[in-house]
Structure formats: structure tokens, C-alpha cells
Amino acid sequence: MIDDPMKVFAGSGSRQLTARICAYLGLPMGKNETLHFSDGNTFVRILENVRGRRVYLVQSTIFPANDNFMELLFWIDAFRRSGVDSVTVVIPYFSYAKGDKKDEPRVSIRARVCADAIEVAGADRIVMMDLHAPQIQGFFHRPVDNLYALPLLCNRIKKLNLENIVVVSPDAGFAKQARRYASCLQAPMAIADKERSGHDEKASILQLIGDVRGKTAVIVDDFTISGGTLAAVAQELVAHGAVAVYAAVTHGVLTPGSIERIDASPIQRLFITDTVENQPVTFSQKIEVVSVASLFAEAMRRIHYRESISEMFRY
Structure with a gap:
């Protein structure tokens, strides 16, 4: 029944974010x-009656x-198996989103495999945030909502009252979304031409397109x-005359060694969101977390009461 209150549950990967959503x-x-x-098996159990209810499950798929x-x-x-009316799966960070294509011989399209598994398990709707490749929505036969952290990150940046801003995309692939940031911040844009030659998570900055001097x-x-x-682009920006460097990233996955690289870089402040909450590292003072709980909560409320989600992103 649409008049039934929402039932929101947390997986072990997103309990803090779910608490903020609730x-x-x-x-x-x-x-x-x-x-x-101890043998590596996972066991899950629902501790209340959910028969006939429309439930929402929040679970980021990272670490591990x-x-x-x-x-x-x-x-x-x-x-x-508990007889719910529907299951809306909220995946704040979809870890296999990077596996969206067959870009070399004899490899799996991992995001498609995951999409099939989620649908076969019985999900009715999927909500994600800042998918690495938006076309992943097409891997599903169920409705998929791709939310954007842009409004909250831009609002935080605006509060810094920075002058003479230039928005920088770290590669050509993110340029379209970077233009939206530039529009929101009313700033010009530059692009770093990046090359990644292997699977070792290392990239080389080939050139910087755009004016960042001063x-x-x-x-x-x-x-x-x-x-x-981030560290390589920041160094390149300073080398080209940027007077200060900040960064805003939706998913701060942050593996061991990442904090040291960021601290050693010219980046003055890195803003991330709480889509990932169980990183195996301790944040330094350079890193600030901006919660996206309000965005997910509003999207879930609109889904529950059959209202438009696109209205949330008119910027």
C-alpha cells in the first residue's frame, strides 16, 4: 500500500549512511x-515482519x-522469500561499474554480470550514484536511477568563497560531467589528457588543455x-601556474597509500561523500566528507510516493 511507511534496511557496507537516511x-x-x-560464508537475517511491504535496502559493494x-x-x-511487495536496491557505490565494456580480448564485462545477478535475485528497482559509465543503466531490465552528488559538492565548494575558479576534469571521459560542475560554479573548464597503460591504477598526464594560470x-x-x-593532475596544475588546488570526488574509495599521496600533493582540501564508509585508511585533515544522505533519502521518498526524481536535478 502506498500509504504504508517506508521500510529502510542497511547492509553491513552502508550502516552509517543508512542511519543518516533514516x-x-x-x-x-x-x-x-x-x-x-570463519569459513568465509555470509549469513543474513531480517528481524521483523516485512510481508507485503515495499522495502529499501542500502548497500555499497566495496571493502570487501x-x-x-x-x-x-x-x-x-x-x-x-519474506513476501515483500517490492525491493528497491540502493547501491551508493557500485564497485564493478568500471567493468562496463570488453576493451581487450578474453575479458568479462563485469558490470553486466553483476546487473544480471541483481535482477535474478529479485530486485525491482535500483538506485545508484555517479555511475562511472552511465550506460550501465542499460545493462538492467529494471528501472535504474543514477543520482548525482554534484549539487551537494558544489554547495560545499561555494561556501569556501574561492575566487577565480577553474574546474578541471582529470580526463576527457569525465569532461561532460565536469562541464556541469563548471556551469553550477559559473566557472571555465580545463581538461587533463590522461593515459592509463595497464591495470596498476597508475596514470600519466600527457598535457593540460585550458588556461589555469593565476x-x-x-x-x-x-x-x-x-x-x-588527483596528485598527478594537481602537480601539473601548479606547474602551469594554478595558485591553489582543491578536489571534489563523489566516491572516496581510498586504499592504503592514497592518503599519503594526497597529503604530499598540492591539493589543499579533498571533498568526498559518504557513499563509501569503511575504507581501510585513516583520513587526514585534508579530507572532508560531505554526506549525500539527503539526496538518497529524497530519491527514495519520491520513489515510494511515485513522484519525479528528475525534478531533483534541475541545475
Whole structure:
């Protein structure tokens, strides 16, 4: 029934974000538990009656990626076997989004495999944020909503009252979204021409397209893992005359060694969101987390009451 209050549950990969979503919605968090056995098996259990309800499950699939993805599938199956009316899966960070194409011989299109598994498990709708490749939405036969952290990150940057800003895309692939940041911040844009020759998460900056001399550069991207690209682009910007460098990234995956690279770089402040919350590193003072709980909560509320989600992103 549409008049039924929402039931929001957390997977073990997103319990803090789910708590913030529920606080925004004024709802108690659903009761459930995840157990991890010594042999590597995962066990999930719903601790309240959900029969006939429209439920929402929040679970990022990272740290550890495979375990959290399998847990996601088990939760979908558990809800289905409990007689729910529908399951909306909220995946703040979809870790296999980078595997969106067959770009070399004899490799798997991992995002497509994951999409098939999520649908077969029984998901009715999927909500994600800043997909690395938006065409991944086409891998699903169910509705997929791709939310953007841009409004919240831009609002935080605006509060810094920075002067003479230039928005910088770390590669040509993110240029389209970087233009949206530039429009929101009413600033020009530059692009770093990046080359990645292997799977070692290392990239080389070949050239910088655009004028950054005497300006405050704001690097924008959808995710960072090693911090290597951000650090390399920041160095290149300073070499080309930028007076200050900031960065705003939706998914701060941040693996061991990344904090040291960022701290050693010219970046003065790195803004990330709470789509990833269980990184194996300790943040330094350069890193600030901007919560996207309000965006997810509003999207979930609009889905529940059959309202438009696109209205949220008129900027």
C-alpha cells in the first residue's frame, strides 16, 4: 500500500549512511543482521515482519567488494522469500561499474554480470550514484536511477568563497560531467589528457588543455582509489601556474597509500561523500566528507510516493 511507511534496511557496507537516511526521513532503521562465519560464508537475517511491504535496502559493494556484493544478493533473496511487495536496491557505490565494456580480448564485462545477478535475485528497482559509465543503466531490465552528488559538492565548494575558479576534469571521459560542475560554479573548464597503460591504477598526464594560470583549480571526478591521478593532475596544475588546488570526488574509495599521496600533493582540501564508509585508511585533515544522505533519502521518498526524481536535478 502506498500509504504504508517506508521500510529502510542497511547492509553491513552502508550502516552509517543508512542511519543518516533514516534520520532525514524520520524513520527507524529496519532490524536485520549480517553474520560472517570463519569459513568465509555470509549469513543474513531480517528481524521483523516485512510481508507485503515495499522495502529499501542500502548497500555499497566495496571493502570487501565481493563479500558485500554477495551480501547484497542474499538480502534481495531474503526479502523476496519474506513476501515483500517490492525491493528497491540502493547501491551508493557500485564497485564493478568500471567493468562496463570488453576493451581487450578474453575479458568479462563485469558490470553486466553483476546487473544480471541483481535482477535474478529479485530486485525491482535500483538506485545508484555517479555511475562511472552511465550506460550501465542499460545493462538492467529494471528501472535504474543514477543520482548525482554534484549539487551537494558544489554547495560545499561555494561556501569556501574561492575566487577565480577553474574546474578541471582529470580526463576527457569525465569532461561532460565536469562541464556541469563548471556551469553550477559559473566557472571555465580545463581538461587533463590522461593515459592509463595497464591495470596498476597508475596514470600519466600527457598535457593540460585550458588556461589555469593565476586561478584556483577545482579537480572533479566520480571516484578516486589510489589518489595517484588527483596528485598527478594537481602537480601539473601548479606547474602551469594554478595558485591553489582543491578536489571534489563523489566516491572516496581510498586504499592504503592514497592518503599519503594526497597529503604530499598540492591539493589543499579533498571533498568526498559518504557513499563509501569503511575504507581501510585513516583520513587526514585534508579530507572532508560531505554526506549525500539527503539526496538518497529524497530519491527514495519520491520513489515510494511515485513522484519525479528528475525534478531533483534541475541545475
